[in-house]
Amino acid sequence: MEKVKIFDSTLRDGEQTPGARLNREEKLKIARQLARLNVDIIEAGFPVSSPGELKAVQAIAREVKGPVIAALARTIREDIDAAWEAVKYAERPRIHTFLGSSEIHMKYKLRKDPEVLLNMGVEAVKYAKRYTSDVQYSLEDATRSDEDYMCRVIEAVIAAGATTINIPDTVGYAVPEQFSRLITNILNRVPNIDKATLSVHCHDDLGLAVANSLAAVQCGARQVECNINGIGERAGNASLEEIVVALLIRRDYFDKYKTDINYREIYKTSRLVSSLTGIPIPVNKAVIGINAFAHSSGIHQDGVLKEKSTYEIINAELIGGKAAQMVLTARSGRHAVKHELQEMGFTLCGDEFEEFYQSFLELADKKKEVFREDLEALMADRLAYTAPTFVLDYLQTVSGTKSIPSAVVRLNKNGETFVATDCGAGPIDAAYNAIDKITGLNPRLENYNLRGVTEGRKALGEVTIKLTYQDKTILGRGTSTDIIEASVKAYLNGVNKLVLLSGLNGNGNGQKEKGL
Numbered sequence: 001m002e003k004v005k006i007f008d009s010t011l012r013d014g015e016q017t018p019g020a021r022l023n024r025e026e027k028l029k030i031a032r033q034l035a036r037l038n039v040d041i042i043e044a045g046f047p048v049s050s051p052g053e054l055k056a057v058q059a060i061a062r063e064v065k066g067p068v069i070a071a072l073a074r075t076i077r078e079d080i081d082a083a084w085e086a087v088k089y090a091e092r093p094r095i096h097t098f099l100g101s102s103e104i105h106m107k108y109k110l111r112k113d114p115e116v117l118l119n120m121g122v123e124a125v126k127y128a129k130r131y132t133s134d135v136q137y138s139l140e141d142a143t144r145s146d147e148d149y150m151c152r153v154i155e156a157v158i159a160a161g162a163t164t165i166n167i168p169d170t171v172g173y174a175v176p177e178q179f180s181r182l183i184t185n186i187l188n189r190v191p192n193i194d195k196a197t198l199s200v201h202c203h204d205d206l207g208l209a210v211a212n213s214l215a216a217v218q219c220g221a222r223q224v225e226c227n228i229n230g231i232g233e234r235a236g237n238a239s240l241e242e243i244v245v246a247l248l249i250r251r252d253y254f255d256k257y258k259t260d261i262n263y264r265e266i267y268k269t270s271r272l273v274s275s276l277t278g279i280p281i282p283v284n285k286a287v288i289g290i291n292a293f294a295h296s297s298g299i300h301q302d303g304v305l306k307e308k309s310t311y312e313i314i315n316a317e318l319i320g321g322k323a324a325q326m327v328l329t330a331r332s333g334r335h336a337v338k339h340e341l342q343e344m345g346f347t348l349c350g351d352e353f354e355e356f357y358q359s360f361l362e363l364a365d366k367k368k369e370v371f372r373e374d375l376e377a378l379m380a381d382r383l384a385y386t387a388p389t390f391v392l393d394y395l396q397t398v399s400g401t402k403s404i405p406s407a408v409v410r411l412n413k414n415g416e417t418f419v420a421t422d423c424g425a426g427p428i429d430a431a432y433n434a435i436d437k438i439t440g441l442n443p444r445l446e447n448y449n450l451r452g453v454t455e456g457r458k459a460l461g462e463v464t465i466k467l468t469y470q471d472k473t474i475l476g477r478g479t480s481t482d483i484i485e486a487s488v489k490a491y492l493n494g495v496n497k498l499v500l501l502s503g504l505n506g507n508g509n510g511q512k513e514k515g516l
């Protein structure tokens with residue numbers, strides 16, 4: 001069987017999803033999980049884009065062992081220097097440089113002659129080779145490029161030392177048959193192609209990213225670039241989980257290829273990426289959506305009860321999900337909670353577990369029956385946790401048909417207590433206004449999402465919001481059985497991140513409670 005390398009770009013192209021910005025700690029958490037998933041290459045970021053990004057990639061390179069750690073760079077020395085600075089401590093560092101090859105990109109974006117650009121690509125590869133032997137070259141917008149020109153570029157950059165050649169369908173324009181032809185032609189026409197691994201990177205603008213990637217594998221591509229949950233620029237990139245599960249489930253058809261993916265880590269990785277980026281997984285998403293293993297119609301349920309294979313081709317346990325769940329209550333005890341967490345792939349010990357257990361008890365007191373989805377939401381809270389500057393101490397809101405929505409909020413900051421009251425369009429707006437009075441910040445609420453984590457009236461509500469302040473956009477997340485409290489927790493989670501990110505002090509007009 002031939003190995004297909006899985007190149008994960010969740011932390012680079014995936015992070016280009018609007019609103020999905022991750023901080024260093026969040027990127028590290030995802031990178032550690034990608035290593036457990038056993039991807040071959042982690043593209044950790046685009047280091048020249050900001051000093052924070054460089055530091056985040058550097059932290060991943062220093063800590064995460066196993067996969068190759070790659071960093072993206074344009075064909076500019078400054079970018080390549082930054083990429084190397086970021087990955088140089090990795091066990092196996094890679095510099096990934098790219099340049100447009102389509103007429104549209106060359107004429108309108110790059111505004112340079114094709115021969116000048118070919119030479120820039122060659123020089124960039126040579127420059128990157130001074131740092132590392134592992135250099136990847138991507139021909140941006142390859143699927144709208146002239147094939148003859150592309151073949152000349154590929155031959156030249158391989159001669160300059162590129163060890164992986166990536167063919168991106170940058171705008172998701174390709175269709176499988178045509179993409180297969182392109183890959184076959186490159187393999188037949190470029191004389192030194194055997195000196196490099198051929199890779200593909202497909203975007204999903206026409207919903208064909210996974211189909212195009214699989215078609216390319218069948219024609220000889222041996223590296224596939226893809227992202228967890230299919231997140232990425234615009235409509236996203238090919239979904240990692242869909243590609244690897246298709247290769248496995250249809251091994252009768254894809255009989256020559258294998259990946260080294262640790263399938264049981266898929267579910268957990270998918271949930272982690274969703275909770276840290278704040279991008280929900282559509283319920284009907286192939287492989288990982290919550291409906292992917294649910295049977296609704298009576299005919300289907302009847303069939304599955306008689307014989308699973310009638311309507312089920314993927315077993316939830318394959319990807320680390322579990323169909324049958326235990327229902328926990330406040331009396332379940334530590335052992336049962338720990339066991340359920342382990343089944344979900346989380347290992348918490350000592351104080352960490354005890355803290356989690358206390359939040360479980362709090363929830364179990366409120367809603368009596370705790371499901372796996374609730375534990376997931378509590379875990380996501382922990383993962384989204386940012387050491388808070390402002391801590392919610394007291395919240396009271398008033399709302400109703402004839403009353404003016406108002407809120408009293410009390411927050412603690414470094415041992416001091418601040419209190420503010422305000423009114424608003426509704427109780428959540430009122431509480432947010434009161435918080436703004438205390439912090440002195442007034443971030444713009446770009447997006448607000450509320451979802452019931454489980455069924456039923458006592459369900460935990462999960463609020464995810466997107467806030468913009470000055471040039472920063474961040475996500476906040478909070479859960480509670482009280483949706484106003486969940487909304488306030490999400491807002492404070494976001495505000496605390498902004499305070500940390502911007503080095504803001506966050507001291508507004510809220511009155512100090514001492515002296516009130």
Ligand code: KIV
Nearest residue numbers: 098138140141168170
């Ligand atoms: O879509 C694209 O072309 C890219 C390249 C940088 C590989 O993301």
Ligand code: ZN
Nearest residue numbers: 013170201233
């Ligand atoms: Zn891309």
